[in-house]
């Protein structure tokens with residue numbers, strides 16, 4: 020009789036790993052009914068043994084080292100939830116080369132070392148699934164790889180970092196200090212071990228690199244992605260956005276233009292009527308436009324123990340079904356092309372500028388002159404606040420520009436910062452779309 024169980028090796032028993040352990044136990048009957056197999060965690064690699072004890076895991080399940088898992092013939096599936104690049108990358112590669120199937124949530128590793136690991140999966144005729152690496156519980160990887168595979172994908176725009184969306188939501192709804200909200204996100208288990216990756220945009224950059232690679236069938240790595248985080252966002256910017264009919268979101272944007280791939284992560288003014296504007300808190304959403312399907316959007320919790328565990332166990336169950344049907348390793352190295360990446364200086368977009376300038380005659384004319392010299396045309400101006408800086412009366416100026424080449428905007432800003440009449444350029448935020456008039 021065919022073995023009725025599938026052996027699993029679990030690497031990491033932290034936020035997500037413990038969630039996977041709990042989900043496999045809580046939904047054991049449903050999972051076995053849907054796969055025809057009992058999923059059994061044979062070994063766990065976790066250096067903080069208190070986490071195992073708190074879950075009532077018997078000591079004999081804890082592996083002394085990775086070899087106990089990689090060399091165990093009863094371990095058919097390895098779940099990597101250690102975080103960071105090493106040793107996860109090495110363990111994943113070793114498992115795949117040995118023909119063990121792997122599931123991970125590790126976007127750092129998948130984004131930076133995908134090519135190497137897909138080649139290892141092909142060599143080992145093993146499945147390598149990473150649904151949890153982007154959008155947490157949202158099945159966006161499966162949707163792009165399978166359900167939307169018939170489309171020429173035109174653009175992917177995502178709110179793909181739960182920590183920063185949670186921070187921006189609370190800043191706009193409660194006017195809470197950035198540091199207070201970041202601490203709350205860490206306590207909730209949303210943030211990375213090093214939250215800099217979240218707030219500086221690097222986590223979102225890894226995720227859009229993965230999505231763009233699949234959507235445009237090309238290799239995009241985090242090094243290709245222009246990334247800017249949310250640390251410069253001030254309450255004034257949130258209020259001006261609201262007044263102008265926008266919200267501020269950390270957007271991950273990927274488009275293909277005539278064979279070139281545009282891929283960037285930065286805070287953006289998004290019209291309040293855009294579907295992504297309604298995405299609040301730790302929720303993520305990925306808006307995908309394909310030439311056949313048109314506009315679609317997928318929404319759910321992008322971080323957190325159980326939503327992420329849901330994606331992990333879903334991948335494990337798909338691997339079990341593949342084992343049963345003899346279709347493991349179906350995605351050998353996809354024929355990824357190497358399409359050129361559009362340099363950030365070549366994008367055309369609108370900008371929000373917030374400047375502190377001397378409150379004197381002809382100052383505005385001077386600023387308009389510099390912008391005009393760099394083909395930057397002003398669409399609207401707000402000046403309603405003055406403040407005293409070093410005993411001098413200054414005015415806060417907010418400008419929205421028409422679309423302009425990024426390089427021209429950056430050149431203009433360099434000149435503006437040198438003007439004696441400009442106290443400071445407080446913030447520059449790209450604008451995506453038009454608010455409803």
Ligand SMILES: NC(=O)C1=CN([C@@H]2O[C@H](COP(=O)(O)OP(=O)(O)OC[C@H]3O[C@@H](n4cnc5c(N)ncnc54)[C@H](OP(=O)(O)O)[C@@H]3O)[C@@H](O)[C@H]2O)C=CC1
Nearest residue numbers: 031032033034035065066067100101102124125322323327
């Ligand atoms: N948290 C979330 O909502 C989401 C997380 N992810 C990804 O999932 C992965 C896991 O995240 P998360 O569970 O939050 O991270 P945690 O830091 O909570 O868990 C990682 C666990 O692995 C342990 N560990 C790390 N390195 C080793 C090692 N070399 N040997 C043994 N144990 C080790 C850690 O121990 P110690 O505590 O001692 O470091 C910790 O217990 C990451 O790649 C993350 O990016 C993806 C989507 C959502």
Ligand SMILES: N[C@@H](CC=O)C(=O)O
Nearest residue numbers: 180181182210211322
């Ligand atoms: N720190 C990440 C966790 C999920 O990938 C986030 O906040 O989205």
Ligand code: NA
Nearest residue numbers: 150153155157
């Ligand atoms: Na996902």
